[in-house]
Amino acid sequence: MTDDELILATRARVAGRGLPGPASAEDVTRFERIVAHPMPELLKRMYLEVANGGFGPSKVLSLTDTGKWFGDRADTAMAYDDFAADPDYPLPPGIVPLMNRGCAMWTLIDFRTPDGQMWDWDPNLCCLPHALAPLEQSLAQWLTDWLHDVMPDGPPHRELSSRDCPRW
Incomplete structure (x- = not known):
């Protein structure tokens, strides 16, 4: 799907959910300054053209407190x-929490990549040093899976970051 098709399909999928209106360009710029990386273009368009949060599987966080x-x-x-701020949750700079899945699990996005590579944070699988792992898909692929109802139930399938984990 093209970015335009993803925007239109996402709008249709979330219609009637009572989501907040789109974010402002200033909201995007302010957050890019916090992260010190530009937001992947498709994510920026989702916030600016669809809603300031609530879209996607399990609902993406808002850029600003919308209530x-x-x-x-x-x-x-x-x-x-x-x-x-938490030394136990070391994220590389530019990796941004996008969606809380509960039980300390998160879906994250990499602002350092133009296509917004997706990451998984799940300290329940192993241990904190191995909680972060790439999902090997872009934001566009992730949204396409959601729109086609092929997202896995529960945590995404992924390889542990290290086989030397004491719980492996």
Whole structure:
């Protein structure tokens, strides 16, 4: 699917959900300054053209506190700050929490990649040093899977980051 098709399909999928209106360009710029990386273009368009959060599987966090929480954080900036402030949750710079899946599990996006490579954070699989792993798909692929109802139930399938994990 093209980005335009993804935008249109996402709008249709979330119609009637009572989501917040689109984010402003200033909201996007402010968050890009916090992360110190440009937002992947498709994610930027989703926030600017669809809604300020609530789209996608399990509902993507808002860029700003809209009064509607789509997880246990008011917005993406709060989640990003929480990860950055906690030495037990070491994320590489530019990896941004996007969607809270509950039980300390997150879906994240890489702002360092133009297509927004997706990542998984699941400390329940092994241990904190191995909680982060790439999902080997872009934001476009991830959204396409959601739109076609082929997202896995529960945590995504992934290889553990290291086979030397004590719980492996």
